[in-house]
Amino acid sequence: MSRGFVLLVDDEENVRESAREWLVLSGFDVVTAPNAEAALAGFNARGCDALITDVRMPGMGGLALLAEARRRDAALPVILLTGHGDVPLAVEAMRGGAHDFLEKPYDADHLVAVLDRAVSQRRLNSEVERLRDAVGASASIETRFIGDSGPARALRAQVAQLASLDVDVLIHGETGTGKEVVARALHDFGKRSGSPFVALNCAAIPESVFESEVFGHDRGAFTGAAQKRVGRIEHANGGTVFLDEVESMPLGLQAKLLRVIQEREVEPLGSNRHVPVDVRFVAATKADLRAESDAGRFRADLYFRLATVIVTIPPLRQRRQDVALLFRHFCIEAANRHGVDPREPDAGLLTALEDTDWPGNVRELRAAAERFALGLTLDPGSAVAGQANQPSLAERVATYEARLIAQMLAETGGNTQEASRLLGVPLRTLNEKIQRHGLRPSRS
Structure with a gap:
């Protein structure tokens, strides 16, 4: 060339x-x-x-x-x-x-x-x-996953091929690499594009309402169920169900999800009806699900059922030549969004950006571009170091949850049943959270 x-x-x-x-x-x-x-x-x-x-x-x-x-x-x-x-x-x-x-x-x-x-x-x-010209458009996969590096081109080719195949897909990638972007591309460029794309964040839905939310319920199925509710999976009929952070799903719910994926039917709470569903399942994880299943933290049968095809998204540090293009694209997006004149990054800044590891990947780079577009000083090294030391929202929520549980255990003298009642969560859920946070309920 x-x-x-x-x-x-x-x-x-x-x-x-x-x-x-x-x-x-x-x-x-x-x-x-x-x-x-x-x-x-x-x-x-x-x-x-x-x-x-x-x-x-x-x-x-x-x-x-x-x-x-x-x-x-x-x-x-x-x-x-x-x-x-x-x-x-x-x-x-x-x-x-x-x-x-x-x-x-x-x-x-x-x-x-x-x-x-x-x-x-x-x-x-x-x-x-x-x-x-393509911002806001969805005419091609290139507008969804931007980059001219070998890994970016390979990913686009794989997504284009899989979009036309009606198979379940497991997407693996670090935080911020664009797992939902790939999931939506699989949906939008496939034959199911005219039907719903339903995203479920498995880490964000409380276990106590998961079944009702995902599988639906009949009227009177439980206290407060005044009317029938169509679950999220049934709502996606004909389309795609995206299971984000699937590694966060409790083992008990994994078994129920496995049955739905295998049988392609849901059984709403309080009902003996089996409702057939025609959906494609796309799951995403930042964890090594094979290792998690080997360790007993994730059902092996569900892993093998989800992993019909695995799409691995490369981290930004493995496609550094895309950094400058992405940064400038995000700067234009941010300038258009905020109604300001686009700023042109100089060669020195672009080189520094390419030399940065970006632990938060594309999401972190987008945030840096937003600051630059707004006229804020951007030092890639210190900005990334500062962000890397700042806990994410999920980490802050987890810290607060652990502190609250520890406080309640102390107040109840280590009585987990009483603590679960006061916190308003099932005992099993509380015990799982105690184990996850490494807490030890000690009786006084």
Whole structure:
């Protein structure tokens, strides 16, 4: 692949030809012109990645060429070649939109480095413009899972293939990698797209209401059940059920879910009816479910039933070349959302972003882009370190829950039955939470 298409303008033939030869050997496609007028006569903005021009030339000078080129294509990177006395002029030109300037005689390797940055910016701008047109649209998988790296392309190809196959899927990925994005793409680009997509966060639904919420109930099934309720799975009939954080589901409920997945029917609470359902199950987890099932914390039969096909989402640190593109895309989204002018990240910031590990993955990068778009100072290293040290909402809720349970156990002298009554949760649920948080009820 070419490193970029370059238009080189210089009235000195020796300088022009030696630069052309070096750039061609370095992998660029180069077209030369002896003056600005000839360059403009054959100027094709769409096919050009960068323009290099001498400042002082007979007829139209380099600064006038810069102005005309940017009038035709404001995003075209223009690099000025200057003599020593032209440096102040070149600096002023950069304020007017020039990408960079090189003082003659320039180092050939430095010219290549400057061109690489310019071409990279040009291609990123082109891609961002394409994405800008696609923001809010769902016409292609590329608009859902953005990236040009090998892992990103492989994931898109896998999702495109699986979307048309009516099989259950298990999505595995770290926090913030985009598991629900992939789940929705599987639904939206498949034959079930016209039916409901129902997302269930298995960690957020209390065990005491899980069956009623998910499987439904008949009137009078329990105190307060004044009327029949259609469960979430039945509501998704014809569509997709997304089981997020499936590793958080208690073992007892796992057995009931397994039966639904195997039989493709639900039995509402308080009913002997078996309601057939036509749904596709897509589960997501950040845990190693195979290891969890081997350790007895997740039912092995449910794991094997869910894992008909496994989609693994790569963390952001394994596709660093996508970071700059994602960041700029999120900046545009945030600017549009907040009604502010888009800010352009410089090359130094983009390099620093690419060098960051992003433990929160795409979600964390999106948050950083939001801060940048709003004009806040962004230091990738310290920002990530600060965020990494900040507990997530789930961690804060878990800490509060553990503190509350420990306090109630202390007040009841370790009587878990009394504590469960005061907290309003089933005894089994309380015992599971005590075990999960590593608490030890000690009787006074």
